[in-house]
Amino acid sequence: MNNSSVSLVCYSLLFFSICLSALATEFLFNGFRDAAKNLSMDGAALITSNGVLQITNDSMRQIGHAFFSSRMLMVKDESVSSPALSFSTTFVLDIITYNGSGGTGMAFVIAPFIPLSRVESGQFLGLLSTQNNGNVSNHLFAIEFDTVDNTRKYIDFPDNHVGVDINDIQSVVAVPAAYHTAELKNVTVNLLGGEPIQAWIDYNSAAKVLNVTIAPFMLPKPYQPLISLSIDLLPIFKEYMYVGFSAATGKFTSYHYVLGWSFSTNESAPNLTLSELPLPPRKKVNSPTSRIGTVKSVLVSSLITLVFVLFLFLVSKYLRNQRKQSENLEDWELEYPNRFPYKDLYRGTKGFNETEVLGSGGFGKVYKGTLWHAKKQVAIKKISNTSNQGVREFIAELSSLGQMRHRNIVQLLGWCKRNEDLLLVYDYMPNGSLDTFLFDDNRSTNLSWNQRFKILKDIAFGLVYLHEDWEQVVVHRDVKSSNVLLDAELNGRLGDFGLARLYEHGKNPHTTHIVGTVGYISPELSHTGKATTGSDVFAYGILLFEVACGRRPIEHTAPSTQVVLIDWVRECHTMNKLLTVIDPRLNENYDKEEMELVLKLGLFCSQSIPEARPTMRQVTNYLNGNDILSDDVVFVFSKENSLRLNSQLPYTSSSKDGMSSTSLSQGR
Incomplete structure (x- = not known):
C-alpha cells in the first residue's frame, strides 16, 4: 500500500472517530410512538400503542430494560484522566399497581454495556445480582425509585424512597420520595400512587455535584433538589456509556412506565412538552359479581327515580352556570386581539372561588387560574370599574402591551371585559x-x-x-x-x-x-x-x-x-x-x-x-x-x-397587599 493510500485510510479513520464521538449528545422523546428504532429493549420492555414506554407488566419475577441505542460520550479521554462530562436528564415515570402491594421499583441507569447481563429480578431491580453486587468492575450508576417493603439485607430503606446506586444495589444515599415547595415545605410523593411523576437528574462535573429532584406531574421543577450529593463520577464512567431504564417485579407486581424522556451532556436537557405526553393504559379492576348482582336487584327501581331527579338538578345547575358565564360583547371589543372568553377564565378559577385568591386590594382581587386548553397556570386580575369612560382606549393599550416579550417582564397574556368587570390575564409567578x-x-x-x-x-x-x-x-x-x-x-x-x-x-x-x-x-x-x-x-x-x-x-x-x-x-x-x-x-x-x-x-x-x-x-x-x-x-x-x-398628591393608592389599582376614569 503506498503512502497516499495509508494517509487516506488514516484520515478516514480519524473522520469516523470524530463522527462517532459527536453522536448522541442530546435527545428528546415527547412520547415513544416512533422511537423504537432509537431504543434497545429487552425482557418485558415494549412500547404501547399510544406511545408509552412500558418496562414491566404485572407478571411476577420479571425484568425489563430500555436503553438509548447509541452510546453517549461520558469521559473525554480515559487515558489522560479527563473529568467526567456533565450531564442532565429529565423524564416522567408512572408506577401503577392493581394488587395493593407494588414491586419492586425502577431505575435510571448509566452502564458500559447492553444488554445488562448477570442480573436478577426483585430487589436487584434488574441491575445486578448476588454474584456481582458491589463489584467496582461493574461501572454502573443508577438512580433508583424503590417501592419495595421488606427487610432483606440489600434494601436500604423500608419503601417509597429515591436512592443513588454506585456498582451496588445498596444506595450510597437514600431519602424518602418527596419534593420541596417554594416555601421549602417537604411534601411526600407516593411512588405507588398511580400518578405521573417528573424527575430531573443533573450532574455538574466541575463542581462534582449530583442533584436529583422529583415533583408531581405538571408542577414546575422545585428550586431545592431532593438529593444533592458531592461525588466524582470519573472512576465510575467509561469513555462511552449507555443510558436507559431498568425495572423488575418480584412476589408483587407493578406496571413501570416512562411517558417522556430527554437527555443531554454538558448542558441542561431539553424541556419536555408535558401536554404532548401520552398516558399509560388503565386496566379495569373486576369487582365481586355476587355482591354486585344483589345490590343491583335492590337498587334498580330506586335508581330510575334518582337518575331523573339528578337529571333535573344537573339541567338546572347547567342553566345557572351558563347565565353566570354569559357575556354580551360590544362590536368594538372584537377589534382588539388577546381577548379571552369569560367562560374560560370563570372555569379556570373555579368560578372565581375564594380558595384561588392570590391577593386583594382597592382594585379588586387577583386569582390563580388555569387555562385548560393550554394547560397553563395564570394570574387573573379582576378589576371592578364603575365607569366606562376610557375603557376602549385602555383596552387598545392593553392589546398593544400584550405583544411585549422580555425575560424580565411578566407577560400580559390578554384581557376580558364583562359588564362592569375588567379582567387582565398574566403569567403566573x-x-x-x-x-x-x-x-x-x-x-x-x-x-x-x-x-x-x-x-x-x-x-x-x-x-x-x-x-x-x-x-x-x-x-x-x-x-x-x-x-x-x-x-x-x-x-x-x-x-x-x-x-x-x-x-x-x-x-x-x-x-x-x-x-x-x-x-x-x-x-x-x-x-x-x-x-x-x-x-x-x-x-x-x-x-x-x-x-x-x-x-x-x-x-x-x-x-x-x-x-x-x-x-x-x-x-x-x-x-x-x-x-x-x-x-x-x-x-x-x-x-x-x-x-x-x-x-x-x-x-x-x-x-x-x-x-x-x-x-x-x-x-x-x-x-x-x-x-x-x-x-x-x-x-x-x-x-x-x-x-x-x-403625600399631598391625588393618587391611586395601594392596598394592604401593595398592588396598585387602575383608574379608568382618571387619566387613561
Whole structure:
C-alpha cells in the first residue's frame, strides 16, 4: 500500500472517530410512538400503542430494560484522566399497581454495556445480582425509585424512597420520595400512587455535584433538589456509556412506565412538552359479581327515580352556570386581539372561588387560574370599574402591551371585559412578589444579597426594554417591590401594567392625572402632570433603597410619626454613615462595593431634578460594572422633601397587599 493510500485510510479513520464521538449528545422523546428504532429493549420492555414506554407488566419475577441505542460520550479521554462530562436528564415515570402491594421499583441507569447481563429480578431491580453486587468492575450508576417493603439485607430503606446506586444495589444515599415547595415545605410523593411523576437528574462535573429532584406531574421543577450529593463520577464512567431504564417485579407486581424522556451532556436537557405526553393504559379492576348482582336487584327501581331527579338538578345547575358565564360583547371589543372568553377564565378559577385568591386590594382581587386548553397556570386580575369612560382606549393599550416579550417582564397574556368587570390575564409567578420576601415576618426564607442584587439587575433590564427597546415608549408608572414578581428560579420580573402609558419614541407624553403609590411618585409630577421614563427611574431608586435597607418607603413608628426612607438614606449619606442603613437581616453577608453602588445609585435615581437622573440603560451599565459611578457625583435634592410632597398628591393608592389599582376614569 503506498503512502497516499495509508494517509487516506488514516484520515478516514480519524473522520469516523470524530463522527462517532459527536453522536448522541442530546435527545428528546415527547412520547415513544416512533422511537423504537432509537431504543434497545429487552425482557418485558415494549412500547404501547399510544406511545408509552412500558418496562414491566404485572407478571411476577420479571425484568425489563430500555436503553438509548447509541452510546453517549461520558469521559473525554480515559487515558489522560479527563473529568467526567456533565450531564442532565429529565423524564416522567408512572408506577401503577392493581394488587395493593407494588414491586419492586425502577431505575435510571448509566452502564458500559447492553444488554445488562448477570442480573436478577426483585430487589436487584434488574441491575445486578448476588454474584456481582458491589463489584467496582461493574461501572454502573443508577438512580433508583424503590417501592419495595421488606427487610432483606440489600434494601436500604423500608419503601417509597429515591436512592443513588454506585456498582451496588445498596444506595450510597437514600431519602424518602418527596419534593420541596417554594416555601421549602417537604411534601411526600407516593411512588405507588398511580400518578405521573417528573424527575430531573443533573450532574455538574466541575463542581462534582449530583442533584436529583422529583415533583408531581405538571408542577414546575422545585428550586431545592431532593438529593444533592458531592461525588466524582470519573472512576465510575467509561469513555462511552449507555443510558436507559431498568425495572423488575418480584412476589408483587407493578406496571413501570416512562411517558417522556430527554437527555443531554454538558448542558441542561431539553424541556419536555408535558401536554404532548401520552398516558399509560388503565386496566379495569373486576369487582365481586355476587355482591354486585344483589345490590343491583335492590337498587334498580330506586335508581330510575334518582337518575331523573339528578337529571333535573344537573339541567338546572347547567342553566345557572351558563347565565353566570354569559357575556354580551360590544362590536368594538372584537377589534382588539388577546381577548379571552369569560367562560374560560370563570372555569379556570373555579368560578372565581375564594380558595384561588392570590391577593386583594382597592382594585379588586387577583386569582390563580388555569387555562385548560393550554394547560397553563395564570394570574387573573379582576378589576371592578364603575365607569366606562376610557375603557376602549385602555383596552387598545392593553392589546398593544400584550405583544411585549422580555425575560424580565411578566407577560400580559390578554384581557376580558364583562359588564362592569375588567379582567387582565398574566403569567403566573410561583414565588409571588418581592415585597413578601422583604417585609413578611412570617416567611421562613430570606433572600441573600446575591439574590437581591440579581433581582435589581433583572428589573433594570426590564425597564430598559420598556423605555428604549420596544416599538413604543412604555412608562410603567407603578414600579415598586410589590410589582416585582419572582418566577420559580427567583428571577425578577416587572408586572402589573394596569397604570402603564404608551407614547411614540421622540414624542412627548400627554398630561394625565397623577396615579401610582405614595412613596414612589416623583416630585415633578405635581407640576407637569406628565409621567415620563424619568418618573420610573425615580421609583426604581426607591426600589433600590427597599432592597438594600429592608424597609418600606414610608414607615409609621408612632401614630403621628413616620420615617421616610429616602430622607433617612440621604441624611446618613450626608453624615458619611451610608452603610448604617443596610438591612440587618443580611447579617453583614454582602458585597460592600455592590451595596455602596446600590445605595449611591438609589440617590442618583431619586434626585429631585429629572434631568439629573440617569437613564435605565446607564443604570444597567453601572450595575454590570461597565461604567463606574464616581464618588464625586453631586446629588441634587430640593429643600422640600419630595416624598412628603407625594403625600399631598391625588393618587391611586395601594392596598394592604401593595398592588396598585387602575383608574379608568382618571387619566387613561
